[in-house]
Amino acid sequence: MKTTFAFILITLLLTAPAHAKLNVVATTADLGAIAREIGGDAITLTTLAKPTEDPHFVDAKPSFIVKLNRADVVIEGGAELEIGWLPALLDQSRNEKLAAGAPGHVVCSKGVPLMDVPATLDRSRGDIHAAGNPHYLIAPSNAKIAAQNIAAALAEVDAKNAETYRANLQKFTVALDAKMAKWQQTLAPFKGASIVAYHDSWPYFARDFGFKIDLFLEPKPGIPPTPAHLAEVIFKMKSENARVIIVDPYLNRRTAETVARDTGAAVVDVTQFPGGLKGTEGGYIQLEDYLVNALAKALAANK
Numbered sequence: 001m002k003t004t005f006a007f008i009l010i011t012l013l014l015t016a017p018a019h020a021k022l023n024v025v026a027t028t029a030d031l032g033a034i035a036r037e038i039g040g041d042a043i044t045l046t047t048l049a050k051p052t053e054d055p056h057f058v059d060a061k062p063s064f065i066v067k068l069n070r071a072d073v074v075i076e077g078g079a080e081l082e083i084g085w086l087p088a089l090l091d092q093s094r095n096e097k098l099a100a101g102a103p104g105h106v107v108c109s110k111g112v113p114l115m116d117v118p119a120t121l122d123r124s125r126g127d128i129h130a131a132g133n134p135h136y137l138i139a140p141s142n143a144k145i146a147a148q149n150i151a152a153a154l155a156e157v158d159a160k161n162a163e164t165y166r167a168n169l170q171k172f173t174v175a176l177d178a179k180m181a182k183w184q185q186t187l188a189p190f191k192g193a194s195i196v197a198y199h200d201s202w203p204y205f206a207r208d209f210g211f212k213i214d215l216f217l218e219p220k221p222g223i224p225p226t227p228a229h230l231a232e233v234i235f236k237m238k239s240e241n242a243r244v245i246i247v248d249p250y251l252n253r254r255t256a257e258t259v260a261r262d263t264g265a266a267v268v269d270v271t272q273f274p275g276g277l278k279g280t281e282g283g284y285i286q287l288e289d290y291l292v293n294a295l296a297k298a299l300a301a302n303k
Ligand SMILES: [Zn+2]
Pocket: 056, 128, 129, 134, 135, 199, 200, 201, 221
């Protein structure tokens, strides 16, 4: 193992171009999209998880170790989102630039007020949101914080392009603010609407856009639906007049369809990752556009 590693390392050193761009690795596609906004042409970007993959359970390929070994910067969501797969990869990549606390290791949850932080830490019952809800990035207000964290780190690691990163951050923030006003306008008629989600990954989105998303097909994050739990959800959906169920690409759409049949609700495909659904490949703002429009349409059609 040691010899193989040394060999890979030497090969990498010999083949690295002299004036390479900053080599940035993002764990998930949403972080990758924001890193691209900030890094622009000054970085090369690799995203580890596929946009259609569950961010909690990413298939950690051996090639990820090589990618992390040659990286100048790694960007992770943090709040334990990648705890099941990233720490072992980082360990095996033996890259000091990415060590915990190093400027090349960006944890984007820094400065994000996490929701649903449990009073006592308890993973024994299978809850995979043990440190609070880690799906914060889908809320535009949090995307701004993540973008600031990324810009600060890139500027520190690659000082010669610091001005570019700061300018790109400013551009992204202004664009996001302008869009936010439009999104709020589009969704204004649906304020307070009750939406059912498969997995509890939407509380920050609900907060930013004024929805009520607190019924889930999973009895607990990461625990598959049971008939008894679904019966309870169906009962609550009827009493709350919840007419829309949202499902991410990596979850079981059939379960959602069954519940929809019993309640007359509509199933709406959603994603938190640019590229997770057709029409969301263009980046973070296009993804939010897609979600806002899809929900506005479904809520208007299913009152
Ligand atoms: Zn989750």
